[in-house]
Amino acid sequence: MSNGDDEAADDAEEAADEQADAGEAEETALSADTLAQRLDDAEESLEAAETEADLDEVEEQLNEIEADLEAADLPEPDEDDEDAEDPAAELEDRIADLRDQLEDQRGPYADDVVAALEEAQSTITDTRWTEDGRPDVVTAVQSYLGTTAEQLDTELSAESDDPEDLADAVDQAAQVVEGSALDPDEDAETIAALLDGAETLQDDLKAAEEWDDLTVREQLDAEGFYDVLESGNRKDFPAEWNAVKVYEELGEVEPIVKALETFDSDFMEENVLDTLWRMGPEEAYDAVHQRAQKRNKRPVEILGKIGDDDAAETLHDFIDGDGDAALQKVTLRALGEIGSEDSVEPVAQRLDADNYEIRSAAARSLGLLGDTRAIEPLADVLENDEANEVRASAAWALNQIGTERALDVLADYTDDRAYLVQSEAEKAV
CATH class of the missing domain: 1.10.40 (Ribonucleotide Reductase Protein R1; domain 1)
Structure with missing residues (x-):
């Protein structure tokens, strides 16, 4: 092997050793013990922090540790051993705890004061106060305005004891605080006093007697x-x-x-x-209509007495199908009393109901409606229905409609088998 080859081999071996050493160093840096030590250091820094800048540095430390923890290949706990330790979970819990301590140590801020005042303002305007509660609200607001004057050398007052004016005064105080450029380090005592006063205002408002009490x-x-x-x-x-x-x-x-x-x-x-x-008062319509929608019979009857056409659409749903016969009869009567022309067709359809009492109620409802479109359906009932009670109701309805055509139909039944039909026919003649 040449000298050049020897040198290349040496270089390769040296590079491999360096890479191995780097891997070992990274593994050491990302070990559970090392991460725990770094968290100890961050905790000490947190305890020593005095300014927002110090706290920002601690937060950056925690961010770096959290990132390294995610990248670390820490051993998994033994699933078969309930008591086995989970290094990653323990470290995550410590990071979360330190973050909570960090947030507790921050502030207070002027924004915290403004938020508390905005909440108080909403409470004042959204609450119905009793006669006994109003003086307490006035006192609570005046007390906070005094705190604002003391801490920020600004005189504020409400134009009157009216809740709207009191809320406006609290809003003005919030604007003064927001515009004062208070520094969380240099003005910490002032901010704390303003926040304490705002929280006291909230507590006093909660204690004041309101209508719901x-x-x-x-x-x-x-x-x-x-x-x-x-x-x-x-x-x-x-x-x-x-x-x-x-x-x-x-x-x-x-x-x-x-x-x-x-x-x-x-x-x-x-x-x-x-x-x-x-x-049967019109002023009760909304309250009664709300109860009628629960298919309660008495409210339905009242809607008939009130006679508002707006109720007809709701009541049409109550006569659809062969459900509660008693409710259908009451509803048919109410629809007749209301007298909406939109009710003629849905009421006439109930002339084919299986229950003869519903057919009878539908016929009488058509008589109350008095619409000439009902004459032919009523004539069919008079001729074909097997129940004399239903036929008598149809005869009565034709008399109520009272047009020449309606009376002509009825006049043919003066010798009817049913006395009540005869009686109505004789009236028509």
Whole structure:
């Protein structure tokens, strides 16, 4: 072998040794013990940190250690040994713990103060305060404005005790804090005082009495619901029901609807619905319609009394198919009372129902609707239906429609086998 070949071989061997040494060094650098030692160093740096810059350096240390841990080929724990240690998991837990300590040690920042004030502002405007709670809200806001004045030498005040004005004052305080360019290191004490004051404001607002803190009776009492009761009937039980009866006599619908929406009582709901059925007030439409959508019969009856065409579309769904016969009969009656021309076709389709009571209710509903398009379907019922009760209802309906064609159809049945049909036919003649 020539000298040149010897030198090349030596160079190759030397390069291999260097690569092996580098691999061993990297393996050493990425061993569990080495990574743990680096975490010890980062923890010491964290304990000694005094400025945000110091904390930034610690965070960079943790980022590097975490990256090296991901690259390290650490031994896997023995799956068959429940007590086997997992070096990678333990190191990950330490990194997460140090990151939590790092975040705890940061700040406080002016942004933290602004966020707390924005939350307080929303609480003031979004909450319905009681008469007793409002003074506490005013005091809480004024106290924080005093803190702002003390820490930032800025005088702020609310234009009035109205919640909107109080919230505006808190917003102004937040803008002052945000525009003061407070440094988390140099102004740490000022920021801490402002944040403590903002958190106290939040706590004071939570402690102030709001509408939802009151019981139902207290809410209604505050709104004057019981004011119609005199000493003689106030003591009667329950007072709420006596108040509803008084409001019915006075023709005042709003308090009655309020009672329906407020009391979680089957007794009160049943009696209030009975009251609204007797009154049939348009003002109760929304509350009653909401309950009718649950296919409750009494609200359906009330919708018929109210007579609003908007309810017809909802009620059409209740007569589709042969389900609850009682509900269908009530609904057919209500549709007739409402009188929407859109109801003629869906009601006429129920003249073919298997249940004769539903057919009868459909015929009477068509009579209430009074639409001439119902004459021929009613004539077919009068001629072909096997149930005399249904035929009698059809005869009654034709009389209700009352046009010449309707009465001509009916006049042919003066000698009908059913007395009620004869009676209606004689009226037509």
